[in-house]
Amino acid sequence: MIADRLHSAAIHLLRRLRKEDGRAGISAARLSALSVAVFAGPVTMGQLAAAEHVAAPTMTRLIAGMEREGLVERDRDFEDGRVVWIRATAKGTRILCAARDRRLATLTADLDALDPADLRLLAAAAGVIERLGSES
Amino acid sequence: MIADRLHSAAIHLLRRLRKEDGRAGISAARLSALSVAVFAGPVTMGQLAAAEHVAAPTMTRLIAGMEREGLVERDRDFEDGRVVWIRATAKGTRILCAARDRRLATLTADLDALDPADLRLLAAAAGVIERLGSES
């Protein structure tokens, strides 16, 4: 029942992290999209939606919210007028890093309580889960 | 940056599983609560909310929805009139198993594509993540 346990574990982990993210003033979904914008350079709306495995309108709203708060900016493509490029602002990059540090601080406390062996296990498993989540 | 990668991995895995659960006609949050009701015997609302790391009103609504669909039943406690006991119905148990089988089927296909070593890794990591999510 690996599937069950992974599912349940993911749900509970996210609920826990959600609280930390809430304190940082940004939701998990936005944070995840923002990190793509920050680290994968300017991306189009379509690329972002695909990267986040989310329908296009969902990404439109996520970006609209972040644009209102000055975390990202939109630019129309010069060649293709339909395409919108998303770029993280300096503030967006700063917020991302701050939120990440905050998560890191709380999670680090938890991780420190683990066996070094468990920690190595998690590090290795994260990659596998990542691949699992991005399949299909 | 294990925290980041775990966070991102959990988000993407859940988004993927959400689609499967949707096809099964039950959401991830309900499924998770239902499995507690099924496997941890009758539980009170408070216990359920605590087990799922969710505020009480959230659990009230989850249970209300599942009660409407005949997946669980409520009973007042004989001794303490404030307490409500939640019991999974036969239908609820059936639905849970069906949804689990469905998830299992899709995830199994993914898992089969993994190295046996990766699979063992995931099995071991699930327990660690579980503990991580249930902390504090």
Next chain:
DNA sequence: TCTTTTCTTTAGCTACGCTAAGTATATCGG
């Protein structure tokens, strides 16, 4: 008895996810 505590629900808000439909731009066949 009156107050306080505990368990649950109601009301109301924000946010995320979806589909269906609309708009604007590109592209292709005639």
Next chain:
DNA sequence: CCGATATACTTAGCGTAGCTAAAGAAAAGA
């Protein structure tokens, strides 16, 4: 060149999940 189709994104509207604040009902204590 022009109409039809295809693509990229947005708008509208719905359902669900999460929260807090406050209310209701029952238990426990002064």
